[in-house]
Amino acid sequence: MSGGKTLAIAGVFLVLGVMSLIGGESDSPLKPIVITPELKEEFPLKSHHAKLSFECTFCHVGQGDDPKEFTYIGDEGCLSCHQSKEHMAERLAFMDKLHVNPHNSIHDGPTLYCDECHNEHKPSTNMCTECHEHDIDLWMRPTP
């Protein structure tokens, strides 16, 4: 084999190699996130979600594979499982009778952002308490 031919073949392999590397980089699957005890402590899950053995990326869709870089998933993320705000309001329809349904409040209807009250990795805070500090315990349990 002549030196020129060898060089050409080597060149083709080099180009193909580089191409596969570039392609491989863009399509590389995300590293699976190992949920260590430290990670669990830093980002605890609600008990009802923990019971379902959720993986981080079930909620943090398209946010890579570094939990420290994850951001809020927005209403859309929550509702990808929980259907709609109207559906959530309907599940507590009995509370409408006394106008205390937090998902269909007399002030805002079913329009609040999920994270006005619900947090996943830290304790939730109920927005109703801002005004109804003293009577909220009567008609509502702690916010899940």
Add this chain to the structure above:
Amino acid sequence: MKKRILIAAGAIGVFLGLFGSWVTYEGLHRTSDDKFCIVCHEMAPMVSAYHTDPHGGQGESGFKASCVSCHMPHDNVFNYIYTKAKNGVVEGAIHFFGDVDAIDWHANRKNRDKFVYDDGCISCHSNYKTNAFISPKGQQMHTHYDALLGTDKQIGCASCHVEVGHMGLRTVLNYYKPEYEYYEGKFDAEKEAVEKGLIEAFKKGE
């Protein structure tokens, strides 16, 4: 002579076998719907919520699942009959001799994985992984469900589908037994409407 006796014995055997099967089938079939179950089981709110659900005949097809479709194991016929008989005795005893008011329905709902049998769900929803009407998130969750099967983290259909088969169950339960004192006595009209609705539904044979 011996041959005749053998044939007669065989014929009687076949007859008894078929008769026994028929009695068992009819017995199980006729004691499987809400109208029968509610006689002893304390479940008026559950049946009321069921009547407003697709599983209670409110879907487009009008199909109605019976109580046992979801609340009995379907893995083998002996387990099915045993569970049915056991529940019948236990629930009957509670109904006639127990303290019905002491039943904490709200707390019991947390055990829904124990009394909703996935094989019942899957016997109808066999395409739960491939059904194109299920959202991508739903399909992802069903794959997750499959991955956990047989592990110590196994979950059930009712783990996520919290009011499946009984639309608005928590609300109807509150009409009967409010979760908070604040609501006590406030749902008398609603409860009455539920009771009336049930009587009418059973009269119509729904």
